Amino acid sequence: MKKTFRGWSNLIHGGILSTMLDETMSWAVIKFTGKFMLTRSMTVTFKKPVHVGSALTAIGYVKKQSSERKAEVVAEIRDEDGDICAVSEGDFALFSKKHFLRMGIMPEEDIEAMASAISD
Numbered sequence: 001m002k003k004t005f006r007g008w009s010n011l012i013h014g015g016i017l018s019t020m021l022d023e024t025m026s027w028a029v030i031k032f033t034g035k036f037m038l039t040r041s042m043t044v045t046f047k048k049p050v051h052v053g054s055a056l057t058a059i060g061y062v063k064k065q066s067s068e069r070k071a072e073v074v075a076e077i078r079d080e081d082g083d084i085c086a087v088s089e090g091d092f093a094l095f096s097k098k099h100f101l102r103m104g105i106m107p108e109e110d111i112e113a114m115a116s117a118i119s120d
Contacts, residue, residue: 012050014086017077018042020058021088024075028060033071034118035094036111040070042090048083055080069094 022039029037050056060075071094076087097115101108 010052012052012054014044014046017046017050017086018044018088020056020077021060021075021086022090024058024060024077025073025088025090025092028062028073028075029071029092029094030114030118032062033065033094035068035071036097036100036114037071037092037094038105040091040093042088044086044088046086048079048085050077050079050085056085063089065094 021044022042025042026037026039029035057078058075059078060073062071063074064072066072071092073090073092074088075090077085079085095103097111100106100111
């Protein structure tokens, strides 16, 4: 990661790591449920400092889909040694493409691009 994203001296800011975790969970929802989503809530636990320049891997999975409208999701960020640096759990509201379009959250062409990612 670039120095632009640092917090203290040579550490990546926790807000940046949180954003990475939220995006990872969001795309896990899209890929594994085939639905559009909005984050309802999330918690983040920082396990290990992440230094500027570190190679990171983020993974996410749907822990539980309790209904057509709700999913519990987990994501983690690991460093190049495979150590967990940060982990998150989130509750996500799920929506059909039609409902997402009606809500007017994003332009239709962006929703179409996401829909094609779902179907890949």
